[in-house]
Amino acid sequence: MPELPEVETVARSIAPLVGRRIISAEFRCVRVLRGGDPDRMAARIQGHRISAIKRYGKFIVVSLEGGGYLMIHLGMTGRLLLAGPTGKHTHAVLTFDRGVLLYDDSRQFGCLEFSEEFPARVARLGPEPLEIPFAEFAARVKSHKTRIKALLLNQAFVRGVGNIYADEALFRAGIHPLALSSRLRSERMRRLYDAMVAVLTEAIAAGGSSISDYVDAEGRKGFFQFSHRVYQRTGEPCVTCGTLIRRVLVTQRSSHFCPRCQHR
DNA sequence: ATCGGTACCTGCACGC
DNA sequence: TGCGTGCAGGTACCGA
Numbered sequence: 001m002p003e004l005p006e007v008e009t010v011a012r013s014i015a016p017l018v019g020r021r022i023i024s025a026e027f028r029c030v031r032v033l034r035g036g037d038p039d040r041m042a043a044r045i046q047g048h049r050i051s052a053i054k055r056y057g058k059f060i061v062v063s064l065e066g067g068g069y070l071m072i073h074l075g076m077t078g079r080l081l082l083a084g085p086t087g088k089h090t091h092a093v094l095t096f097d098r099g100v101l102l103y104d105d106s107r108q109f110g111c112l113e114f115s116e117e118f119p120a121r122v123a124r125l126g127p128e129p130l131e132i133p134f135a136e137f138a139a140r141v142k143s144h145k146t147r148i149k150a151l152l153l154n155q156a157f158v159r160g161v162g163n164i165y166a167d168e169a170l171f172r173a174g175i176h177p178l179a180l181s182s183r184l185r186s187e188r189m190r191r192l193y194d195a196m197v198a199v200l201t202e203a204i205a206a207g208g209s210s211i212s213d214y215v216d217a218e219g220r221k222g223f224f225q226f227s228h229r230v231y232q233r234t235g236e237p238c239v240t241c242g243t244l245i246r247r248v249l250v251t252q253r254s255s256h257f258c259p260r261c262q263h264r
Numbered sequence: 265a266t267c268g269g270t271a272c273c274t275g276c277a278c279g280c
Numbered sequence: 281t282g283c284g285t286g287c288a289g290g291t292a293c294c295g296a
């Protein structure tokens with residue numbers, strides 16, 4: 001579900017919780033709770049106010065007043081919701097002095113993790129794609145020798161790009177997903193950089209893509225799915241040239257592309 | 265050190 | 281209606 005634009009939208013929609021105090025916390029699922037006893041974690045965060053909420057790639061980091069960080073990753077089907085009802089996939093319930101926050105995740109690929117220090121997993125991520133300068137982007141592309149699609153999905157390369165926006169950026173740049181990163185010439189890297197920035201910026205403005213179940217914390221769907229040009233459009237005509245969109249696996253992920261518009 | 269394949273979990277759409 | 285199959289926005293871990 002959630003890539004950078006969706007996570008950004010969710011982070012913005014829970015921003016009203018900044019300054020609110022956590023009255024109680026309940027963690028119901030050990031699998032999504034990384035490294036920690038549910039009750040001890042609940043006891044640790046109860047009574048503390050939230051001082052900041054910030055997105056890093058696909059992670060949301062909630063800072064507590066007086067120290068401590070709650071890191072949230074939504075995996076494929078994770079949702080943060082500012083209202084109920086709770087269901088069989090509700091794995092965490094945070095009750096505030098005003099309001100509630102639920103964590104819901106049917107596939108349980110997401111996670112919640114508390115740490116006293118800034119989370120190491122977040123610190124290890126690559127740069128933000130909307131902040132990195134082109135020269136640094138180009139240098140990083142050249143320093144890897146892999147399929148360009150795989151590189152875009154690598155969170156240590158840039159953080160936050162997932163399967164939808166990798167495919168959409170490659171289409172806009174006219175680059176085949178199997179193209180080798182180390183062989184991309186500067187002009188094509190520039191097109192890829194511009195396409196990545198544009199597609200992410202437009203998707204944030206649209207509130208993200210709602211394919212099946214993504215909604216923000218207020219339950220609102222995004223509408224960038226209506227602007228997808230190749231993602232999950234296998235067999236449909238290319239919006240540019242009419243050639244049928246094809247699907248190929250790159251590192252076990254579906255990759256959608258136009259065989260005429262996108263070159264290796 | 266880097267890469268690609270596999271595993272993790274649930275739900276849905278599809279064909280028979 | 282039910283069952284098997286394949287697919288789905290994610291990352292971690294393994295061995296080559």
